[in-house]
Amino acid sequence: MKLLTAAQTREADAYTINEEGISSIDLMERAAKAFTCWFENKFQPSEQVHVFCGPGNNGGDGLAAARLLHERKYSVHVYLVGDTSNPSEDFKTNLERLPQGLEPTRVEQENSLPALNGKACVVDALFGTGLNRPVTGLYAALIRLLNESGATVSSIDMPSGLYPDSQTPEEGAIIKANYTISFELPKLAFLLPQHEEYVGEWHVVPIGLSQQFVADAKTNLYVTTQSDIQHLLKPRKKFSHKGLYGHALLLCGGYGKIGAAVLSARACLRGGIGLLTVQVPQAGYTILQTAVPEAMTLTDKNRKHLSELPKEIDKYDVIGIGPGLGTERVTKTAIGQLLATASHPMVIDADAINIIASSDKLKMQLPRNKVIFTPHPKEFERLVGKVKNDYDRLQHLREFCLEYQCYVTLKGSHTAIGTPEGKVYFNTTGNSGMATGGTGDVLTGVITALAGQQYSLEEACLLGVYLHGLAADLALHAVGEVAMTASDVIDFLPKALLHLSQPRP
Ligand SMILES: NC(=O)C1=CN([C@@H]2O[C@H](COP(=O)(O)OP(=O)(O)OC[C@H]3O[C@@H](n4cnc5c(N)ncnc54)[C@H](OP(=O)(O)O)[C@@H]3O)[C@@H](O)[C@H]2O)[C@@H](O)CC1
Numbered sequence: 006m007k008l009l010t011a012a013q014t015r016e017a018d019a020y021t022i023n024e025e026g027i028s029s030i031d032l033m034e035r036a037a038k039a040f041t042c043w044f045e046n047k048f049q050p051s052e053q054v055h056v057f058c059g060p061g062n063n064g065g066d067g068l069a070a071a072r073l074l075h076e077r078k079y080s081v082h083v084y085l086v087g088d089t090s091n092p093s094e095d096f097k098t099n100l101e102r103l104p105q106g107l108e109p110t111r112v113e114q115e116n117s118l119p120a121l122n123g124k125a126c127v128v129d130a131l132f133g134t135g136l137n138r139p140v141t142g143l144y145a146a147l148i149r150l151l152n153e154s155g156a157t158v159s160s161i162d163m164p165s166g167l168y169p170d171s172q173t174p175e176e177g178a179i180i181k182a183n184y185t186i187s188f189e190l191p192k193l194a195f196l197l198p199q200h201e202e203y204v205g206e207w208h209v210v211p212i213g214l215s216q217q218f219v220a221d222a223k224t225n226l227y228v229t230t231q232s233d234i235q236h237l238l239k240p241r242k243k244f245s246h247k248g249l250y251g252h253a254l255l256l257c258g259g260y261g262k263i264g265a266a267v268l269s270a271r272a273c274l275r276g277g278i279g280l281l282t283v284q285v286p287q288a289g290y291t292i293l294q295t296a297v298p299e300a301m302t303l304t305d306k307n308r309k310h311l312s313e314l315p316k317e318i319d320k321y322d323v324i325g326i327g328p329g330l331g332t333e334r335v336t337k338t339a340i341g342q343l344l345a346t347a348s349h350p351m352v353i354d355a356d357a358i359n360i361i362a363s364s365d366k367l368k369m370q371l372p373r374n375k376v377i378f379t380p381h382p383k384e385f386e387r388l389v390g391k392v393k394n395d396y397d398r399l400q401h402l403r404e405f406c407l408e409y410q411c412y413v414t415l416k417g418s419h420t421a422i423g424t425p426e427g428k429v430y431f432n433t434t435g436n437s438g439m440a441t442g443g444t445g446d447v448l449t450g451v452i453t454a455l456a457g458q459q460y461s462l463e464e465a466c467l468l469g470v471y472l473h474g475l476a477a478d479l480a481l482h483a484v485g486e487v488a489m490t491a492s493d494v495i496d497f498l499p500k501a502l503l504h505l506s507q508p509r510p
Pocket residue numbers: 014015017018032033036059060061062063064065066093131132133134135136137138139140141144161162163188189212214
């Protein structure tokens with residue numbers, strides 16, 4: 006799914022009105038109905054609902070939603086906040102449409118802010134995508150009051166005060182919403198970790214914006230949904246044999262971290278690889294052979310660390326390297342040899358990233374269009390330098406992928422996948438149960454498996470990241486977030502694959 010900017014959303018709005026024969030006020034009614042429908046599923050009519058409206062169309066949505074909730078027997082209070090003497094046309098119409106018994110309260114000064122307690126149910130319709138400067142003054146005072154009240158806040162389209170697709174200046178007040186109900190498409194701001202406390206749980210509701218406009222809109226930002234991912238999955242042929250599904254080499258594990266190699270290897274097998282060879286230091290031989298009997302095991306001449314490449318390296322279809330390696334000098338030398346000689350697709354994680362990040366020479370040796378890096382944010386900063394905020398991190402992601410013509414899956418709540426063409430895809434599966442040691446090793450195994458099965462590197466990243474998160478989402482029902490381990494994620498990979506291969510409803 007494409008991610009459009011606020012400016013593009015406004016254009017989509019205008020295009021829909023001009024080309025699809027719907028008036029602006031009717032489009033607003035659709036938006037208000039979509040919001041109300043979500044609201045009714047969430048809150049009982051016994052709730053006292055306080056709707057705070059700003060002067061633009063976001064406020065207009067709030068007025069229409071207030072009317073619809075009133076009709077559905079909610080006890081509604083409407084507040085017109087700030088200077089609403091010059092409102093948008095659709096705001097005006099919806100103000101006129103308020104029925105008797107729903108007279109709005111004007112809030113024009115800080116000393117007329119209403120008192121709210123923690124039980125209040127608030128609808129935030131102050132500002133949406135038309136916000137054009139930081140929120141200060143009366144609006145900021147109201148936002149602070151709402152944030153401190155403990156009330157449950159549902160924001161229409163955007164948490165008021167948050168910039169939809171650029172860094173919000175520090176001086177601007179921002180609503181801390183429990184829920185954000187956005188129209189048609191999510192906003193970039195929702196996908197960035199720094200906004201978690203403002204956006205809360207977000208949902209997108211359709212309002213019938215022109216699909217033609219969305220299809221033609223230019224963007225390099227995407228959100229991966231199940232339907233985007235599902236069609237990537239390749240069915241197996243009936244007359245199959247293991248040689249058709251790739252031979253992967255994993256270079257993982259060091260003394261005290263052989264478990265990382267076990268996790269990557271098990272995940273690689275669950276990801277469908279035909280044949281798997283794992284090279285571990287001598288200390289890992291018995292462990293690997295016992296824990297992962299399906300994998301062939303090679304031992305390094307070094308007892309504790311990777312120090313050499315296997316012979317006949319050309320016979321492998323893909324190489325996964327990094328989990329548990331350590332950053333010994335001998336390992337650095339081996340990675341140098343790998344980058345200088347191998348032309349395989351490579352999945353590079355953990356200490357292999359740290360080693361490459363510490364050497365400009367190694368970075369220069371990276372083969373173009375062959376490498377997938379799978380860093381967490383700290384490893385990413387080692388690669389690109391310190392970042393200022395999440396927007397800056399995205400910018401660095403794009404620039405790094407373009408410069409080195411590589412793929413990067415930057416791990417996080419919405420893992421961001423950068424491509425050599427400068428595209429960024431945000432993943433939508435996964436949960437905080439994955440914040441535990443070893444889940445990264447699992448991802449390396451899964452992506453390595455997919456890259457070995459002749460998925461393109463872009464497909465391997467998109468599908469691998471999605472599956473990894475989906476497995477954790479399925480594991481959530483069985484073990485919960487707190488108890489989840491990396492092994493649970495591996496155990497649910499088969500269910501995730503089955504889930505994706507079911508026909509779409
Ligand atoms: N596109 C769609 O798909 C659909 C969109 N819809 C809805 O429309 C919303 C966008 O509406 P919008 O464009 O009227 O902008 P909105 O967010 O109400 O704010 C503009 C007003 O705020 C003011 N203002 C701005 N910043 C300010 C500040 N810091 N402090 C104080 N004032 C400030 C600004 O005034 P001015 O700059 O002139 O002073 C202007 O009056 C969108 O989020 C969605 O909810 C749906 O109804 C239908 C489908």
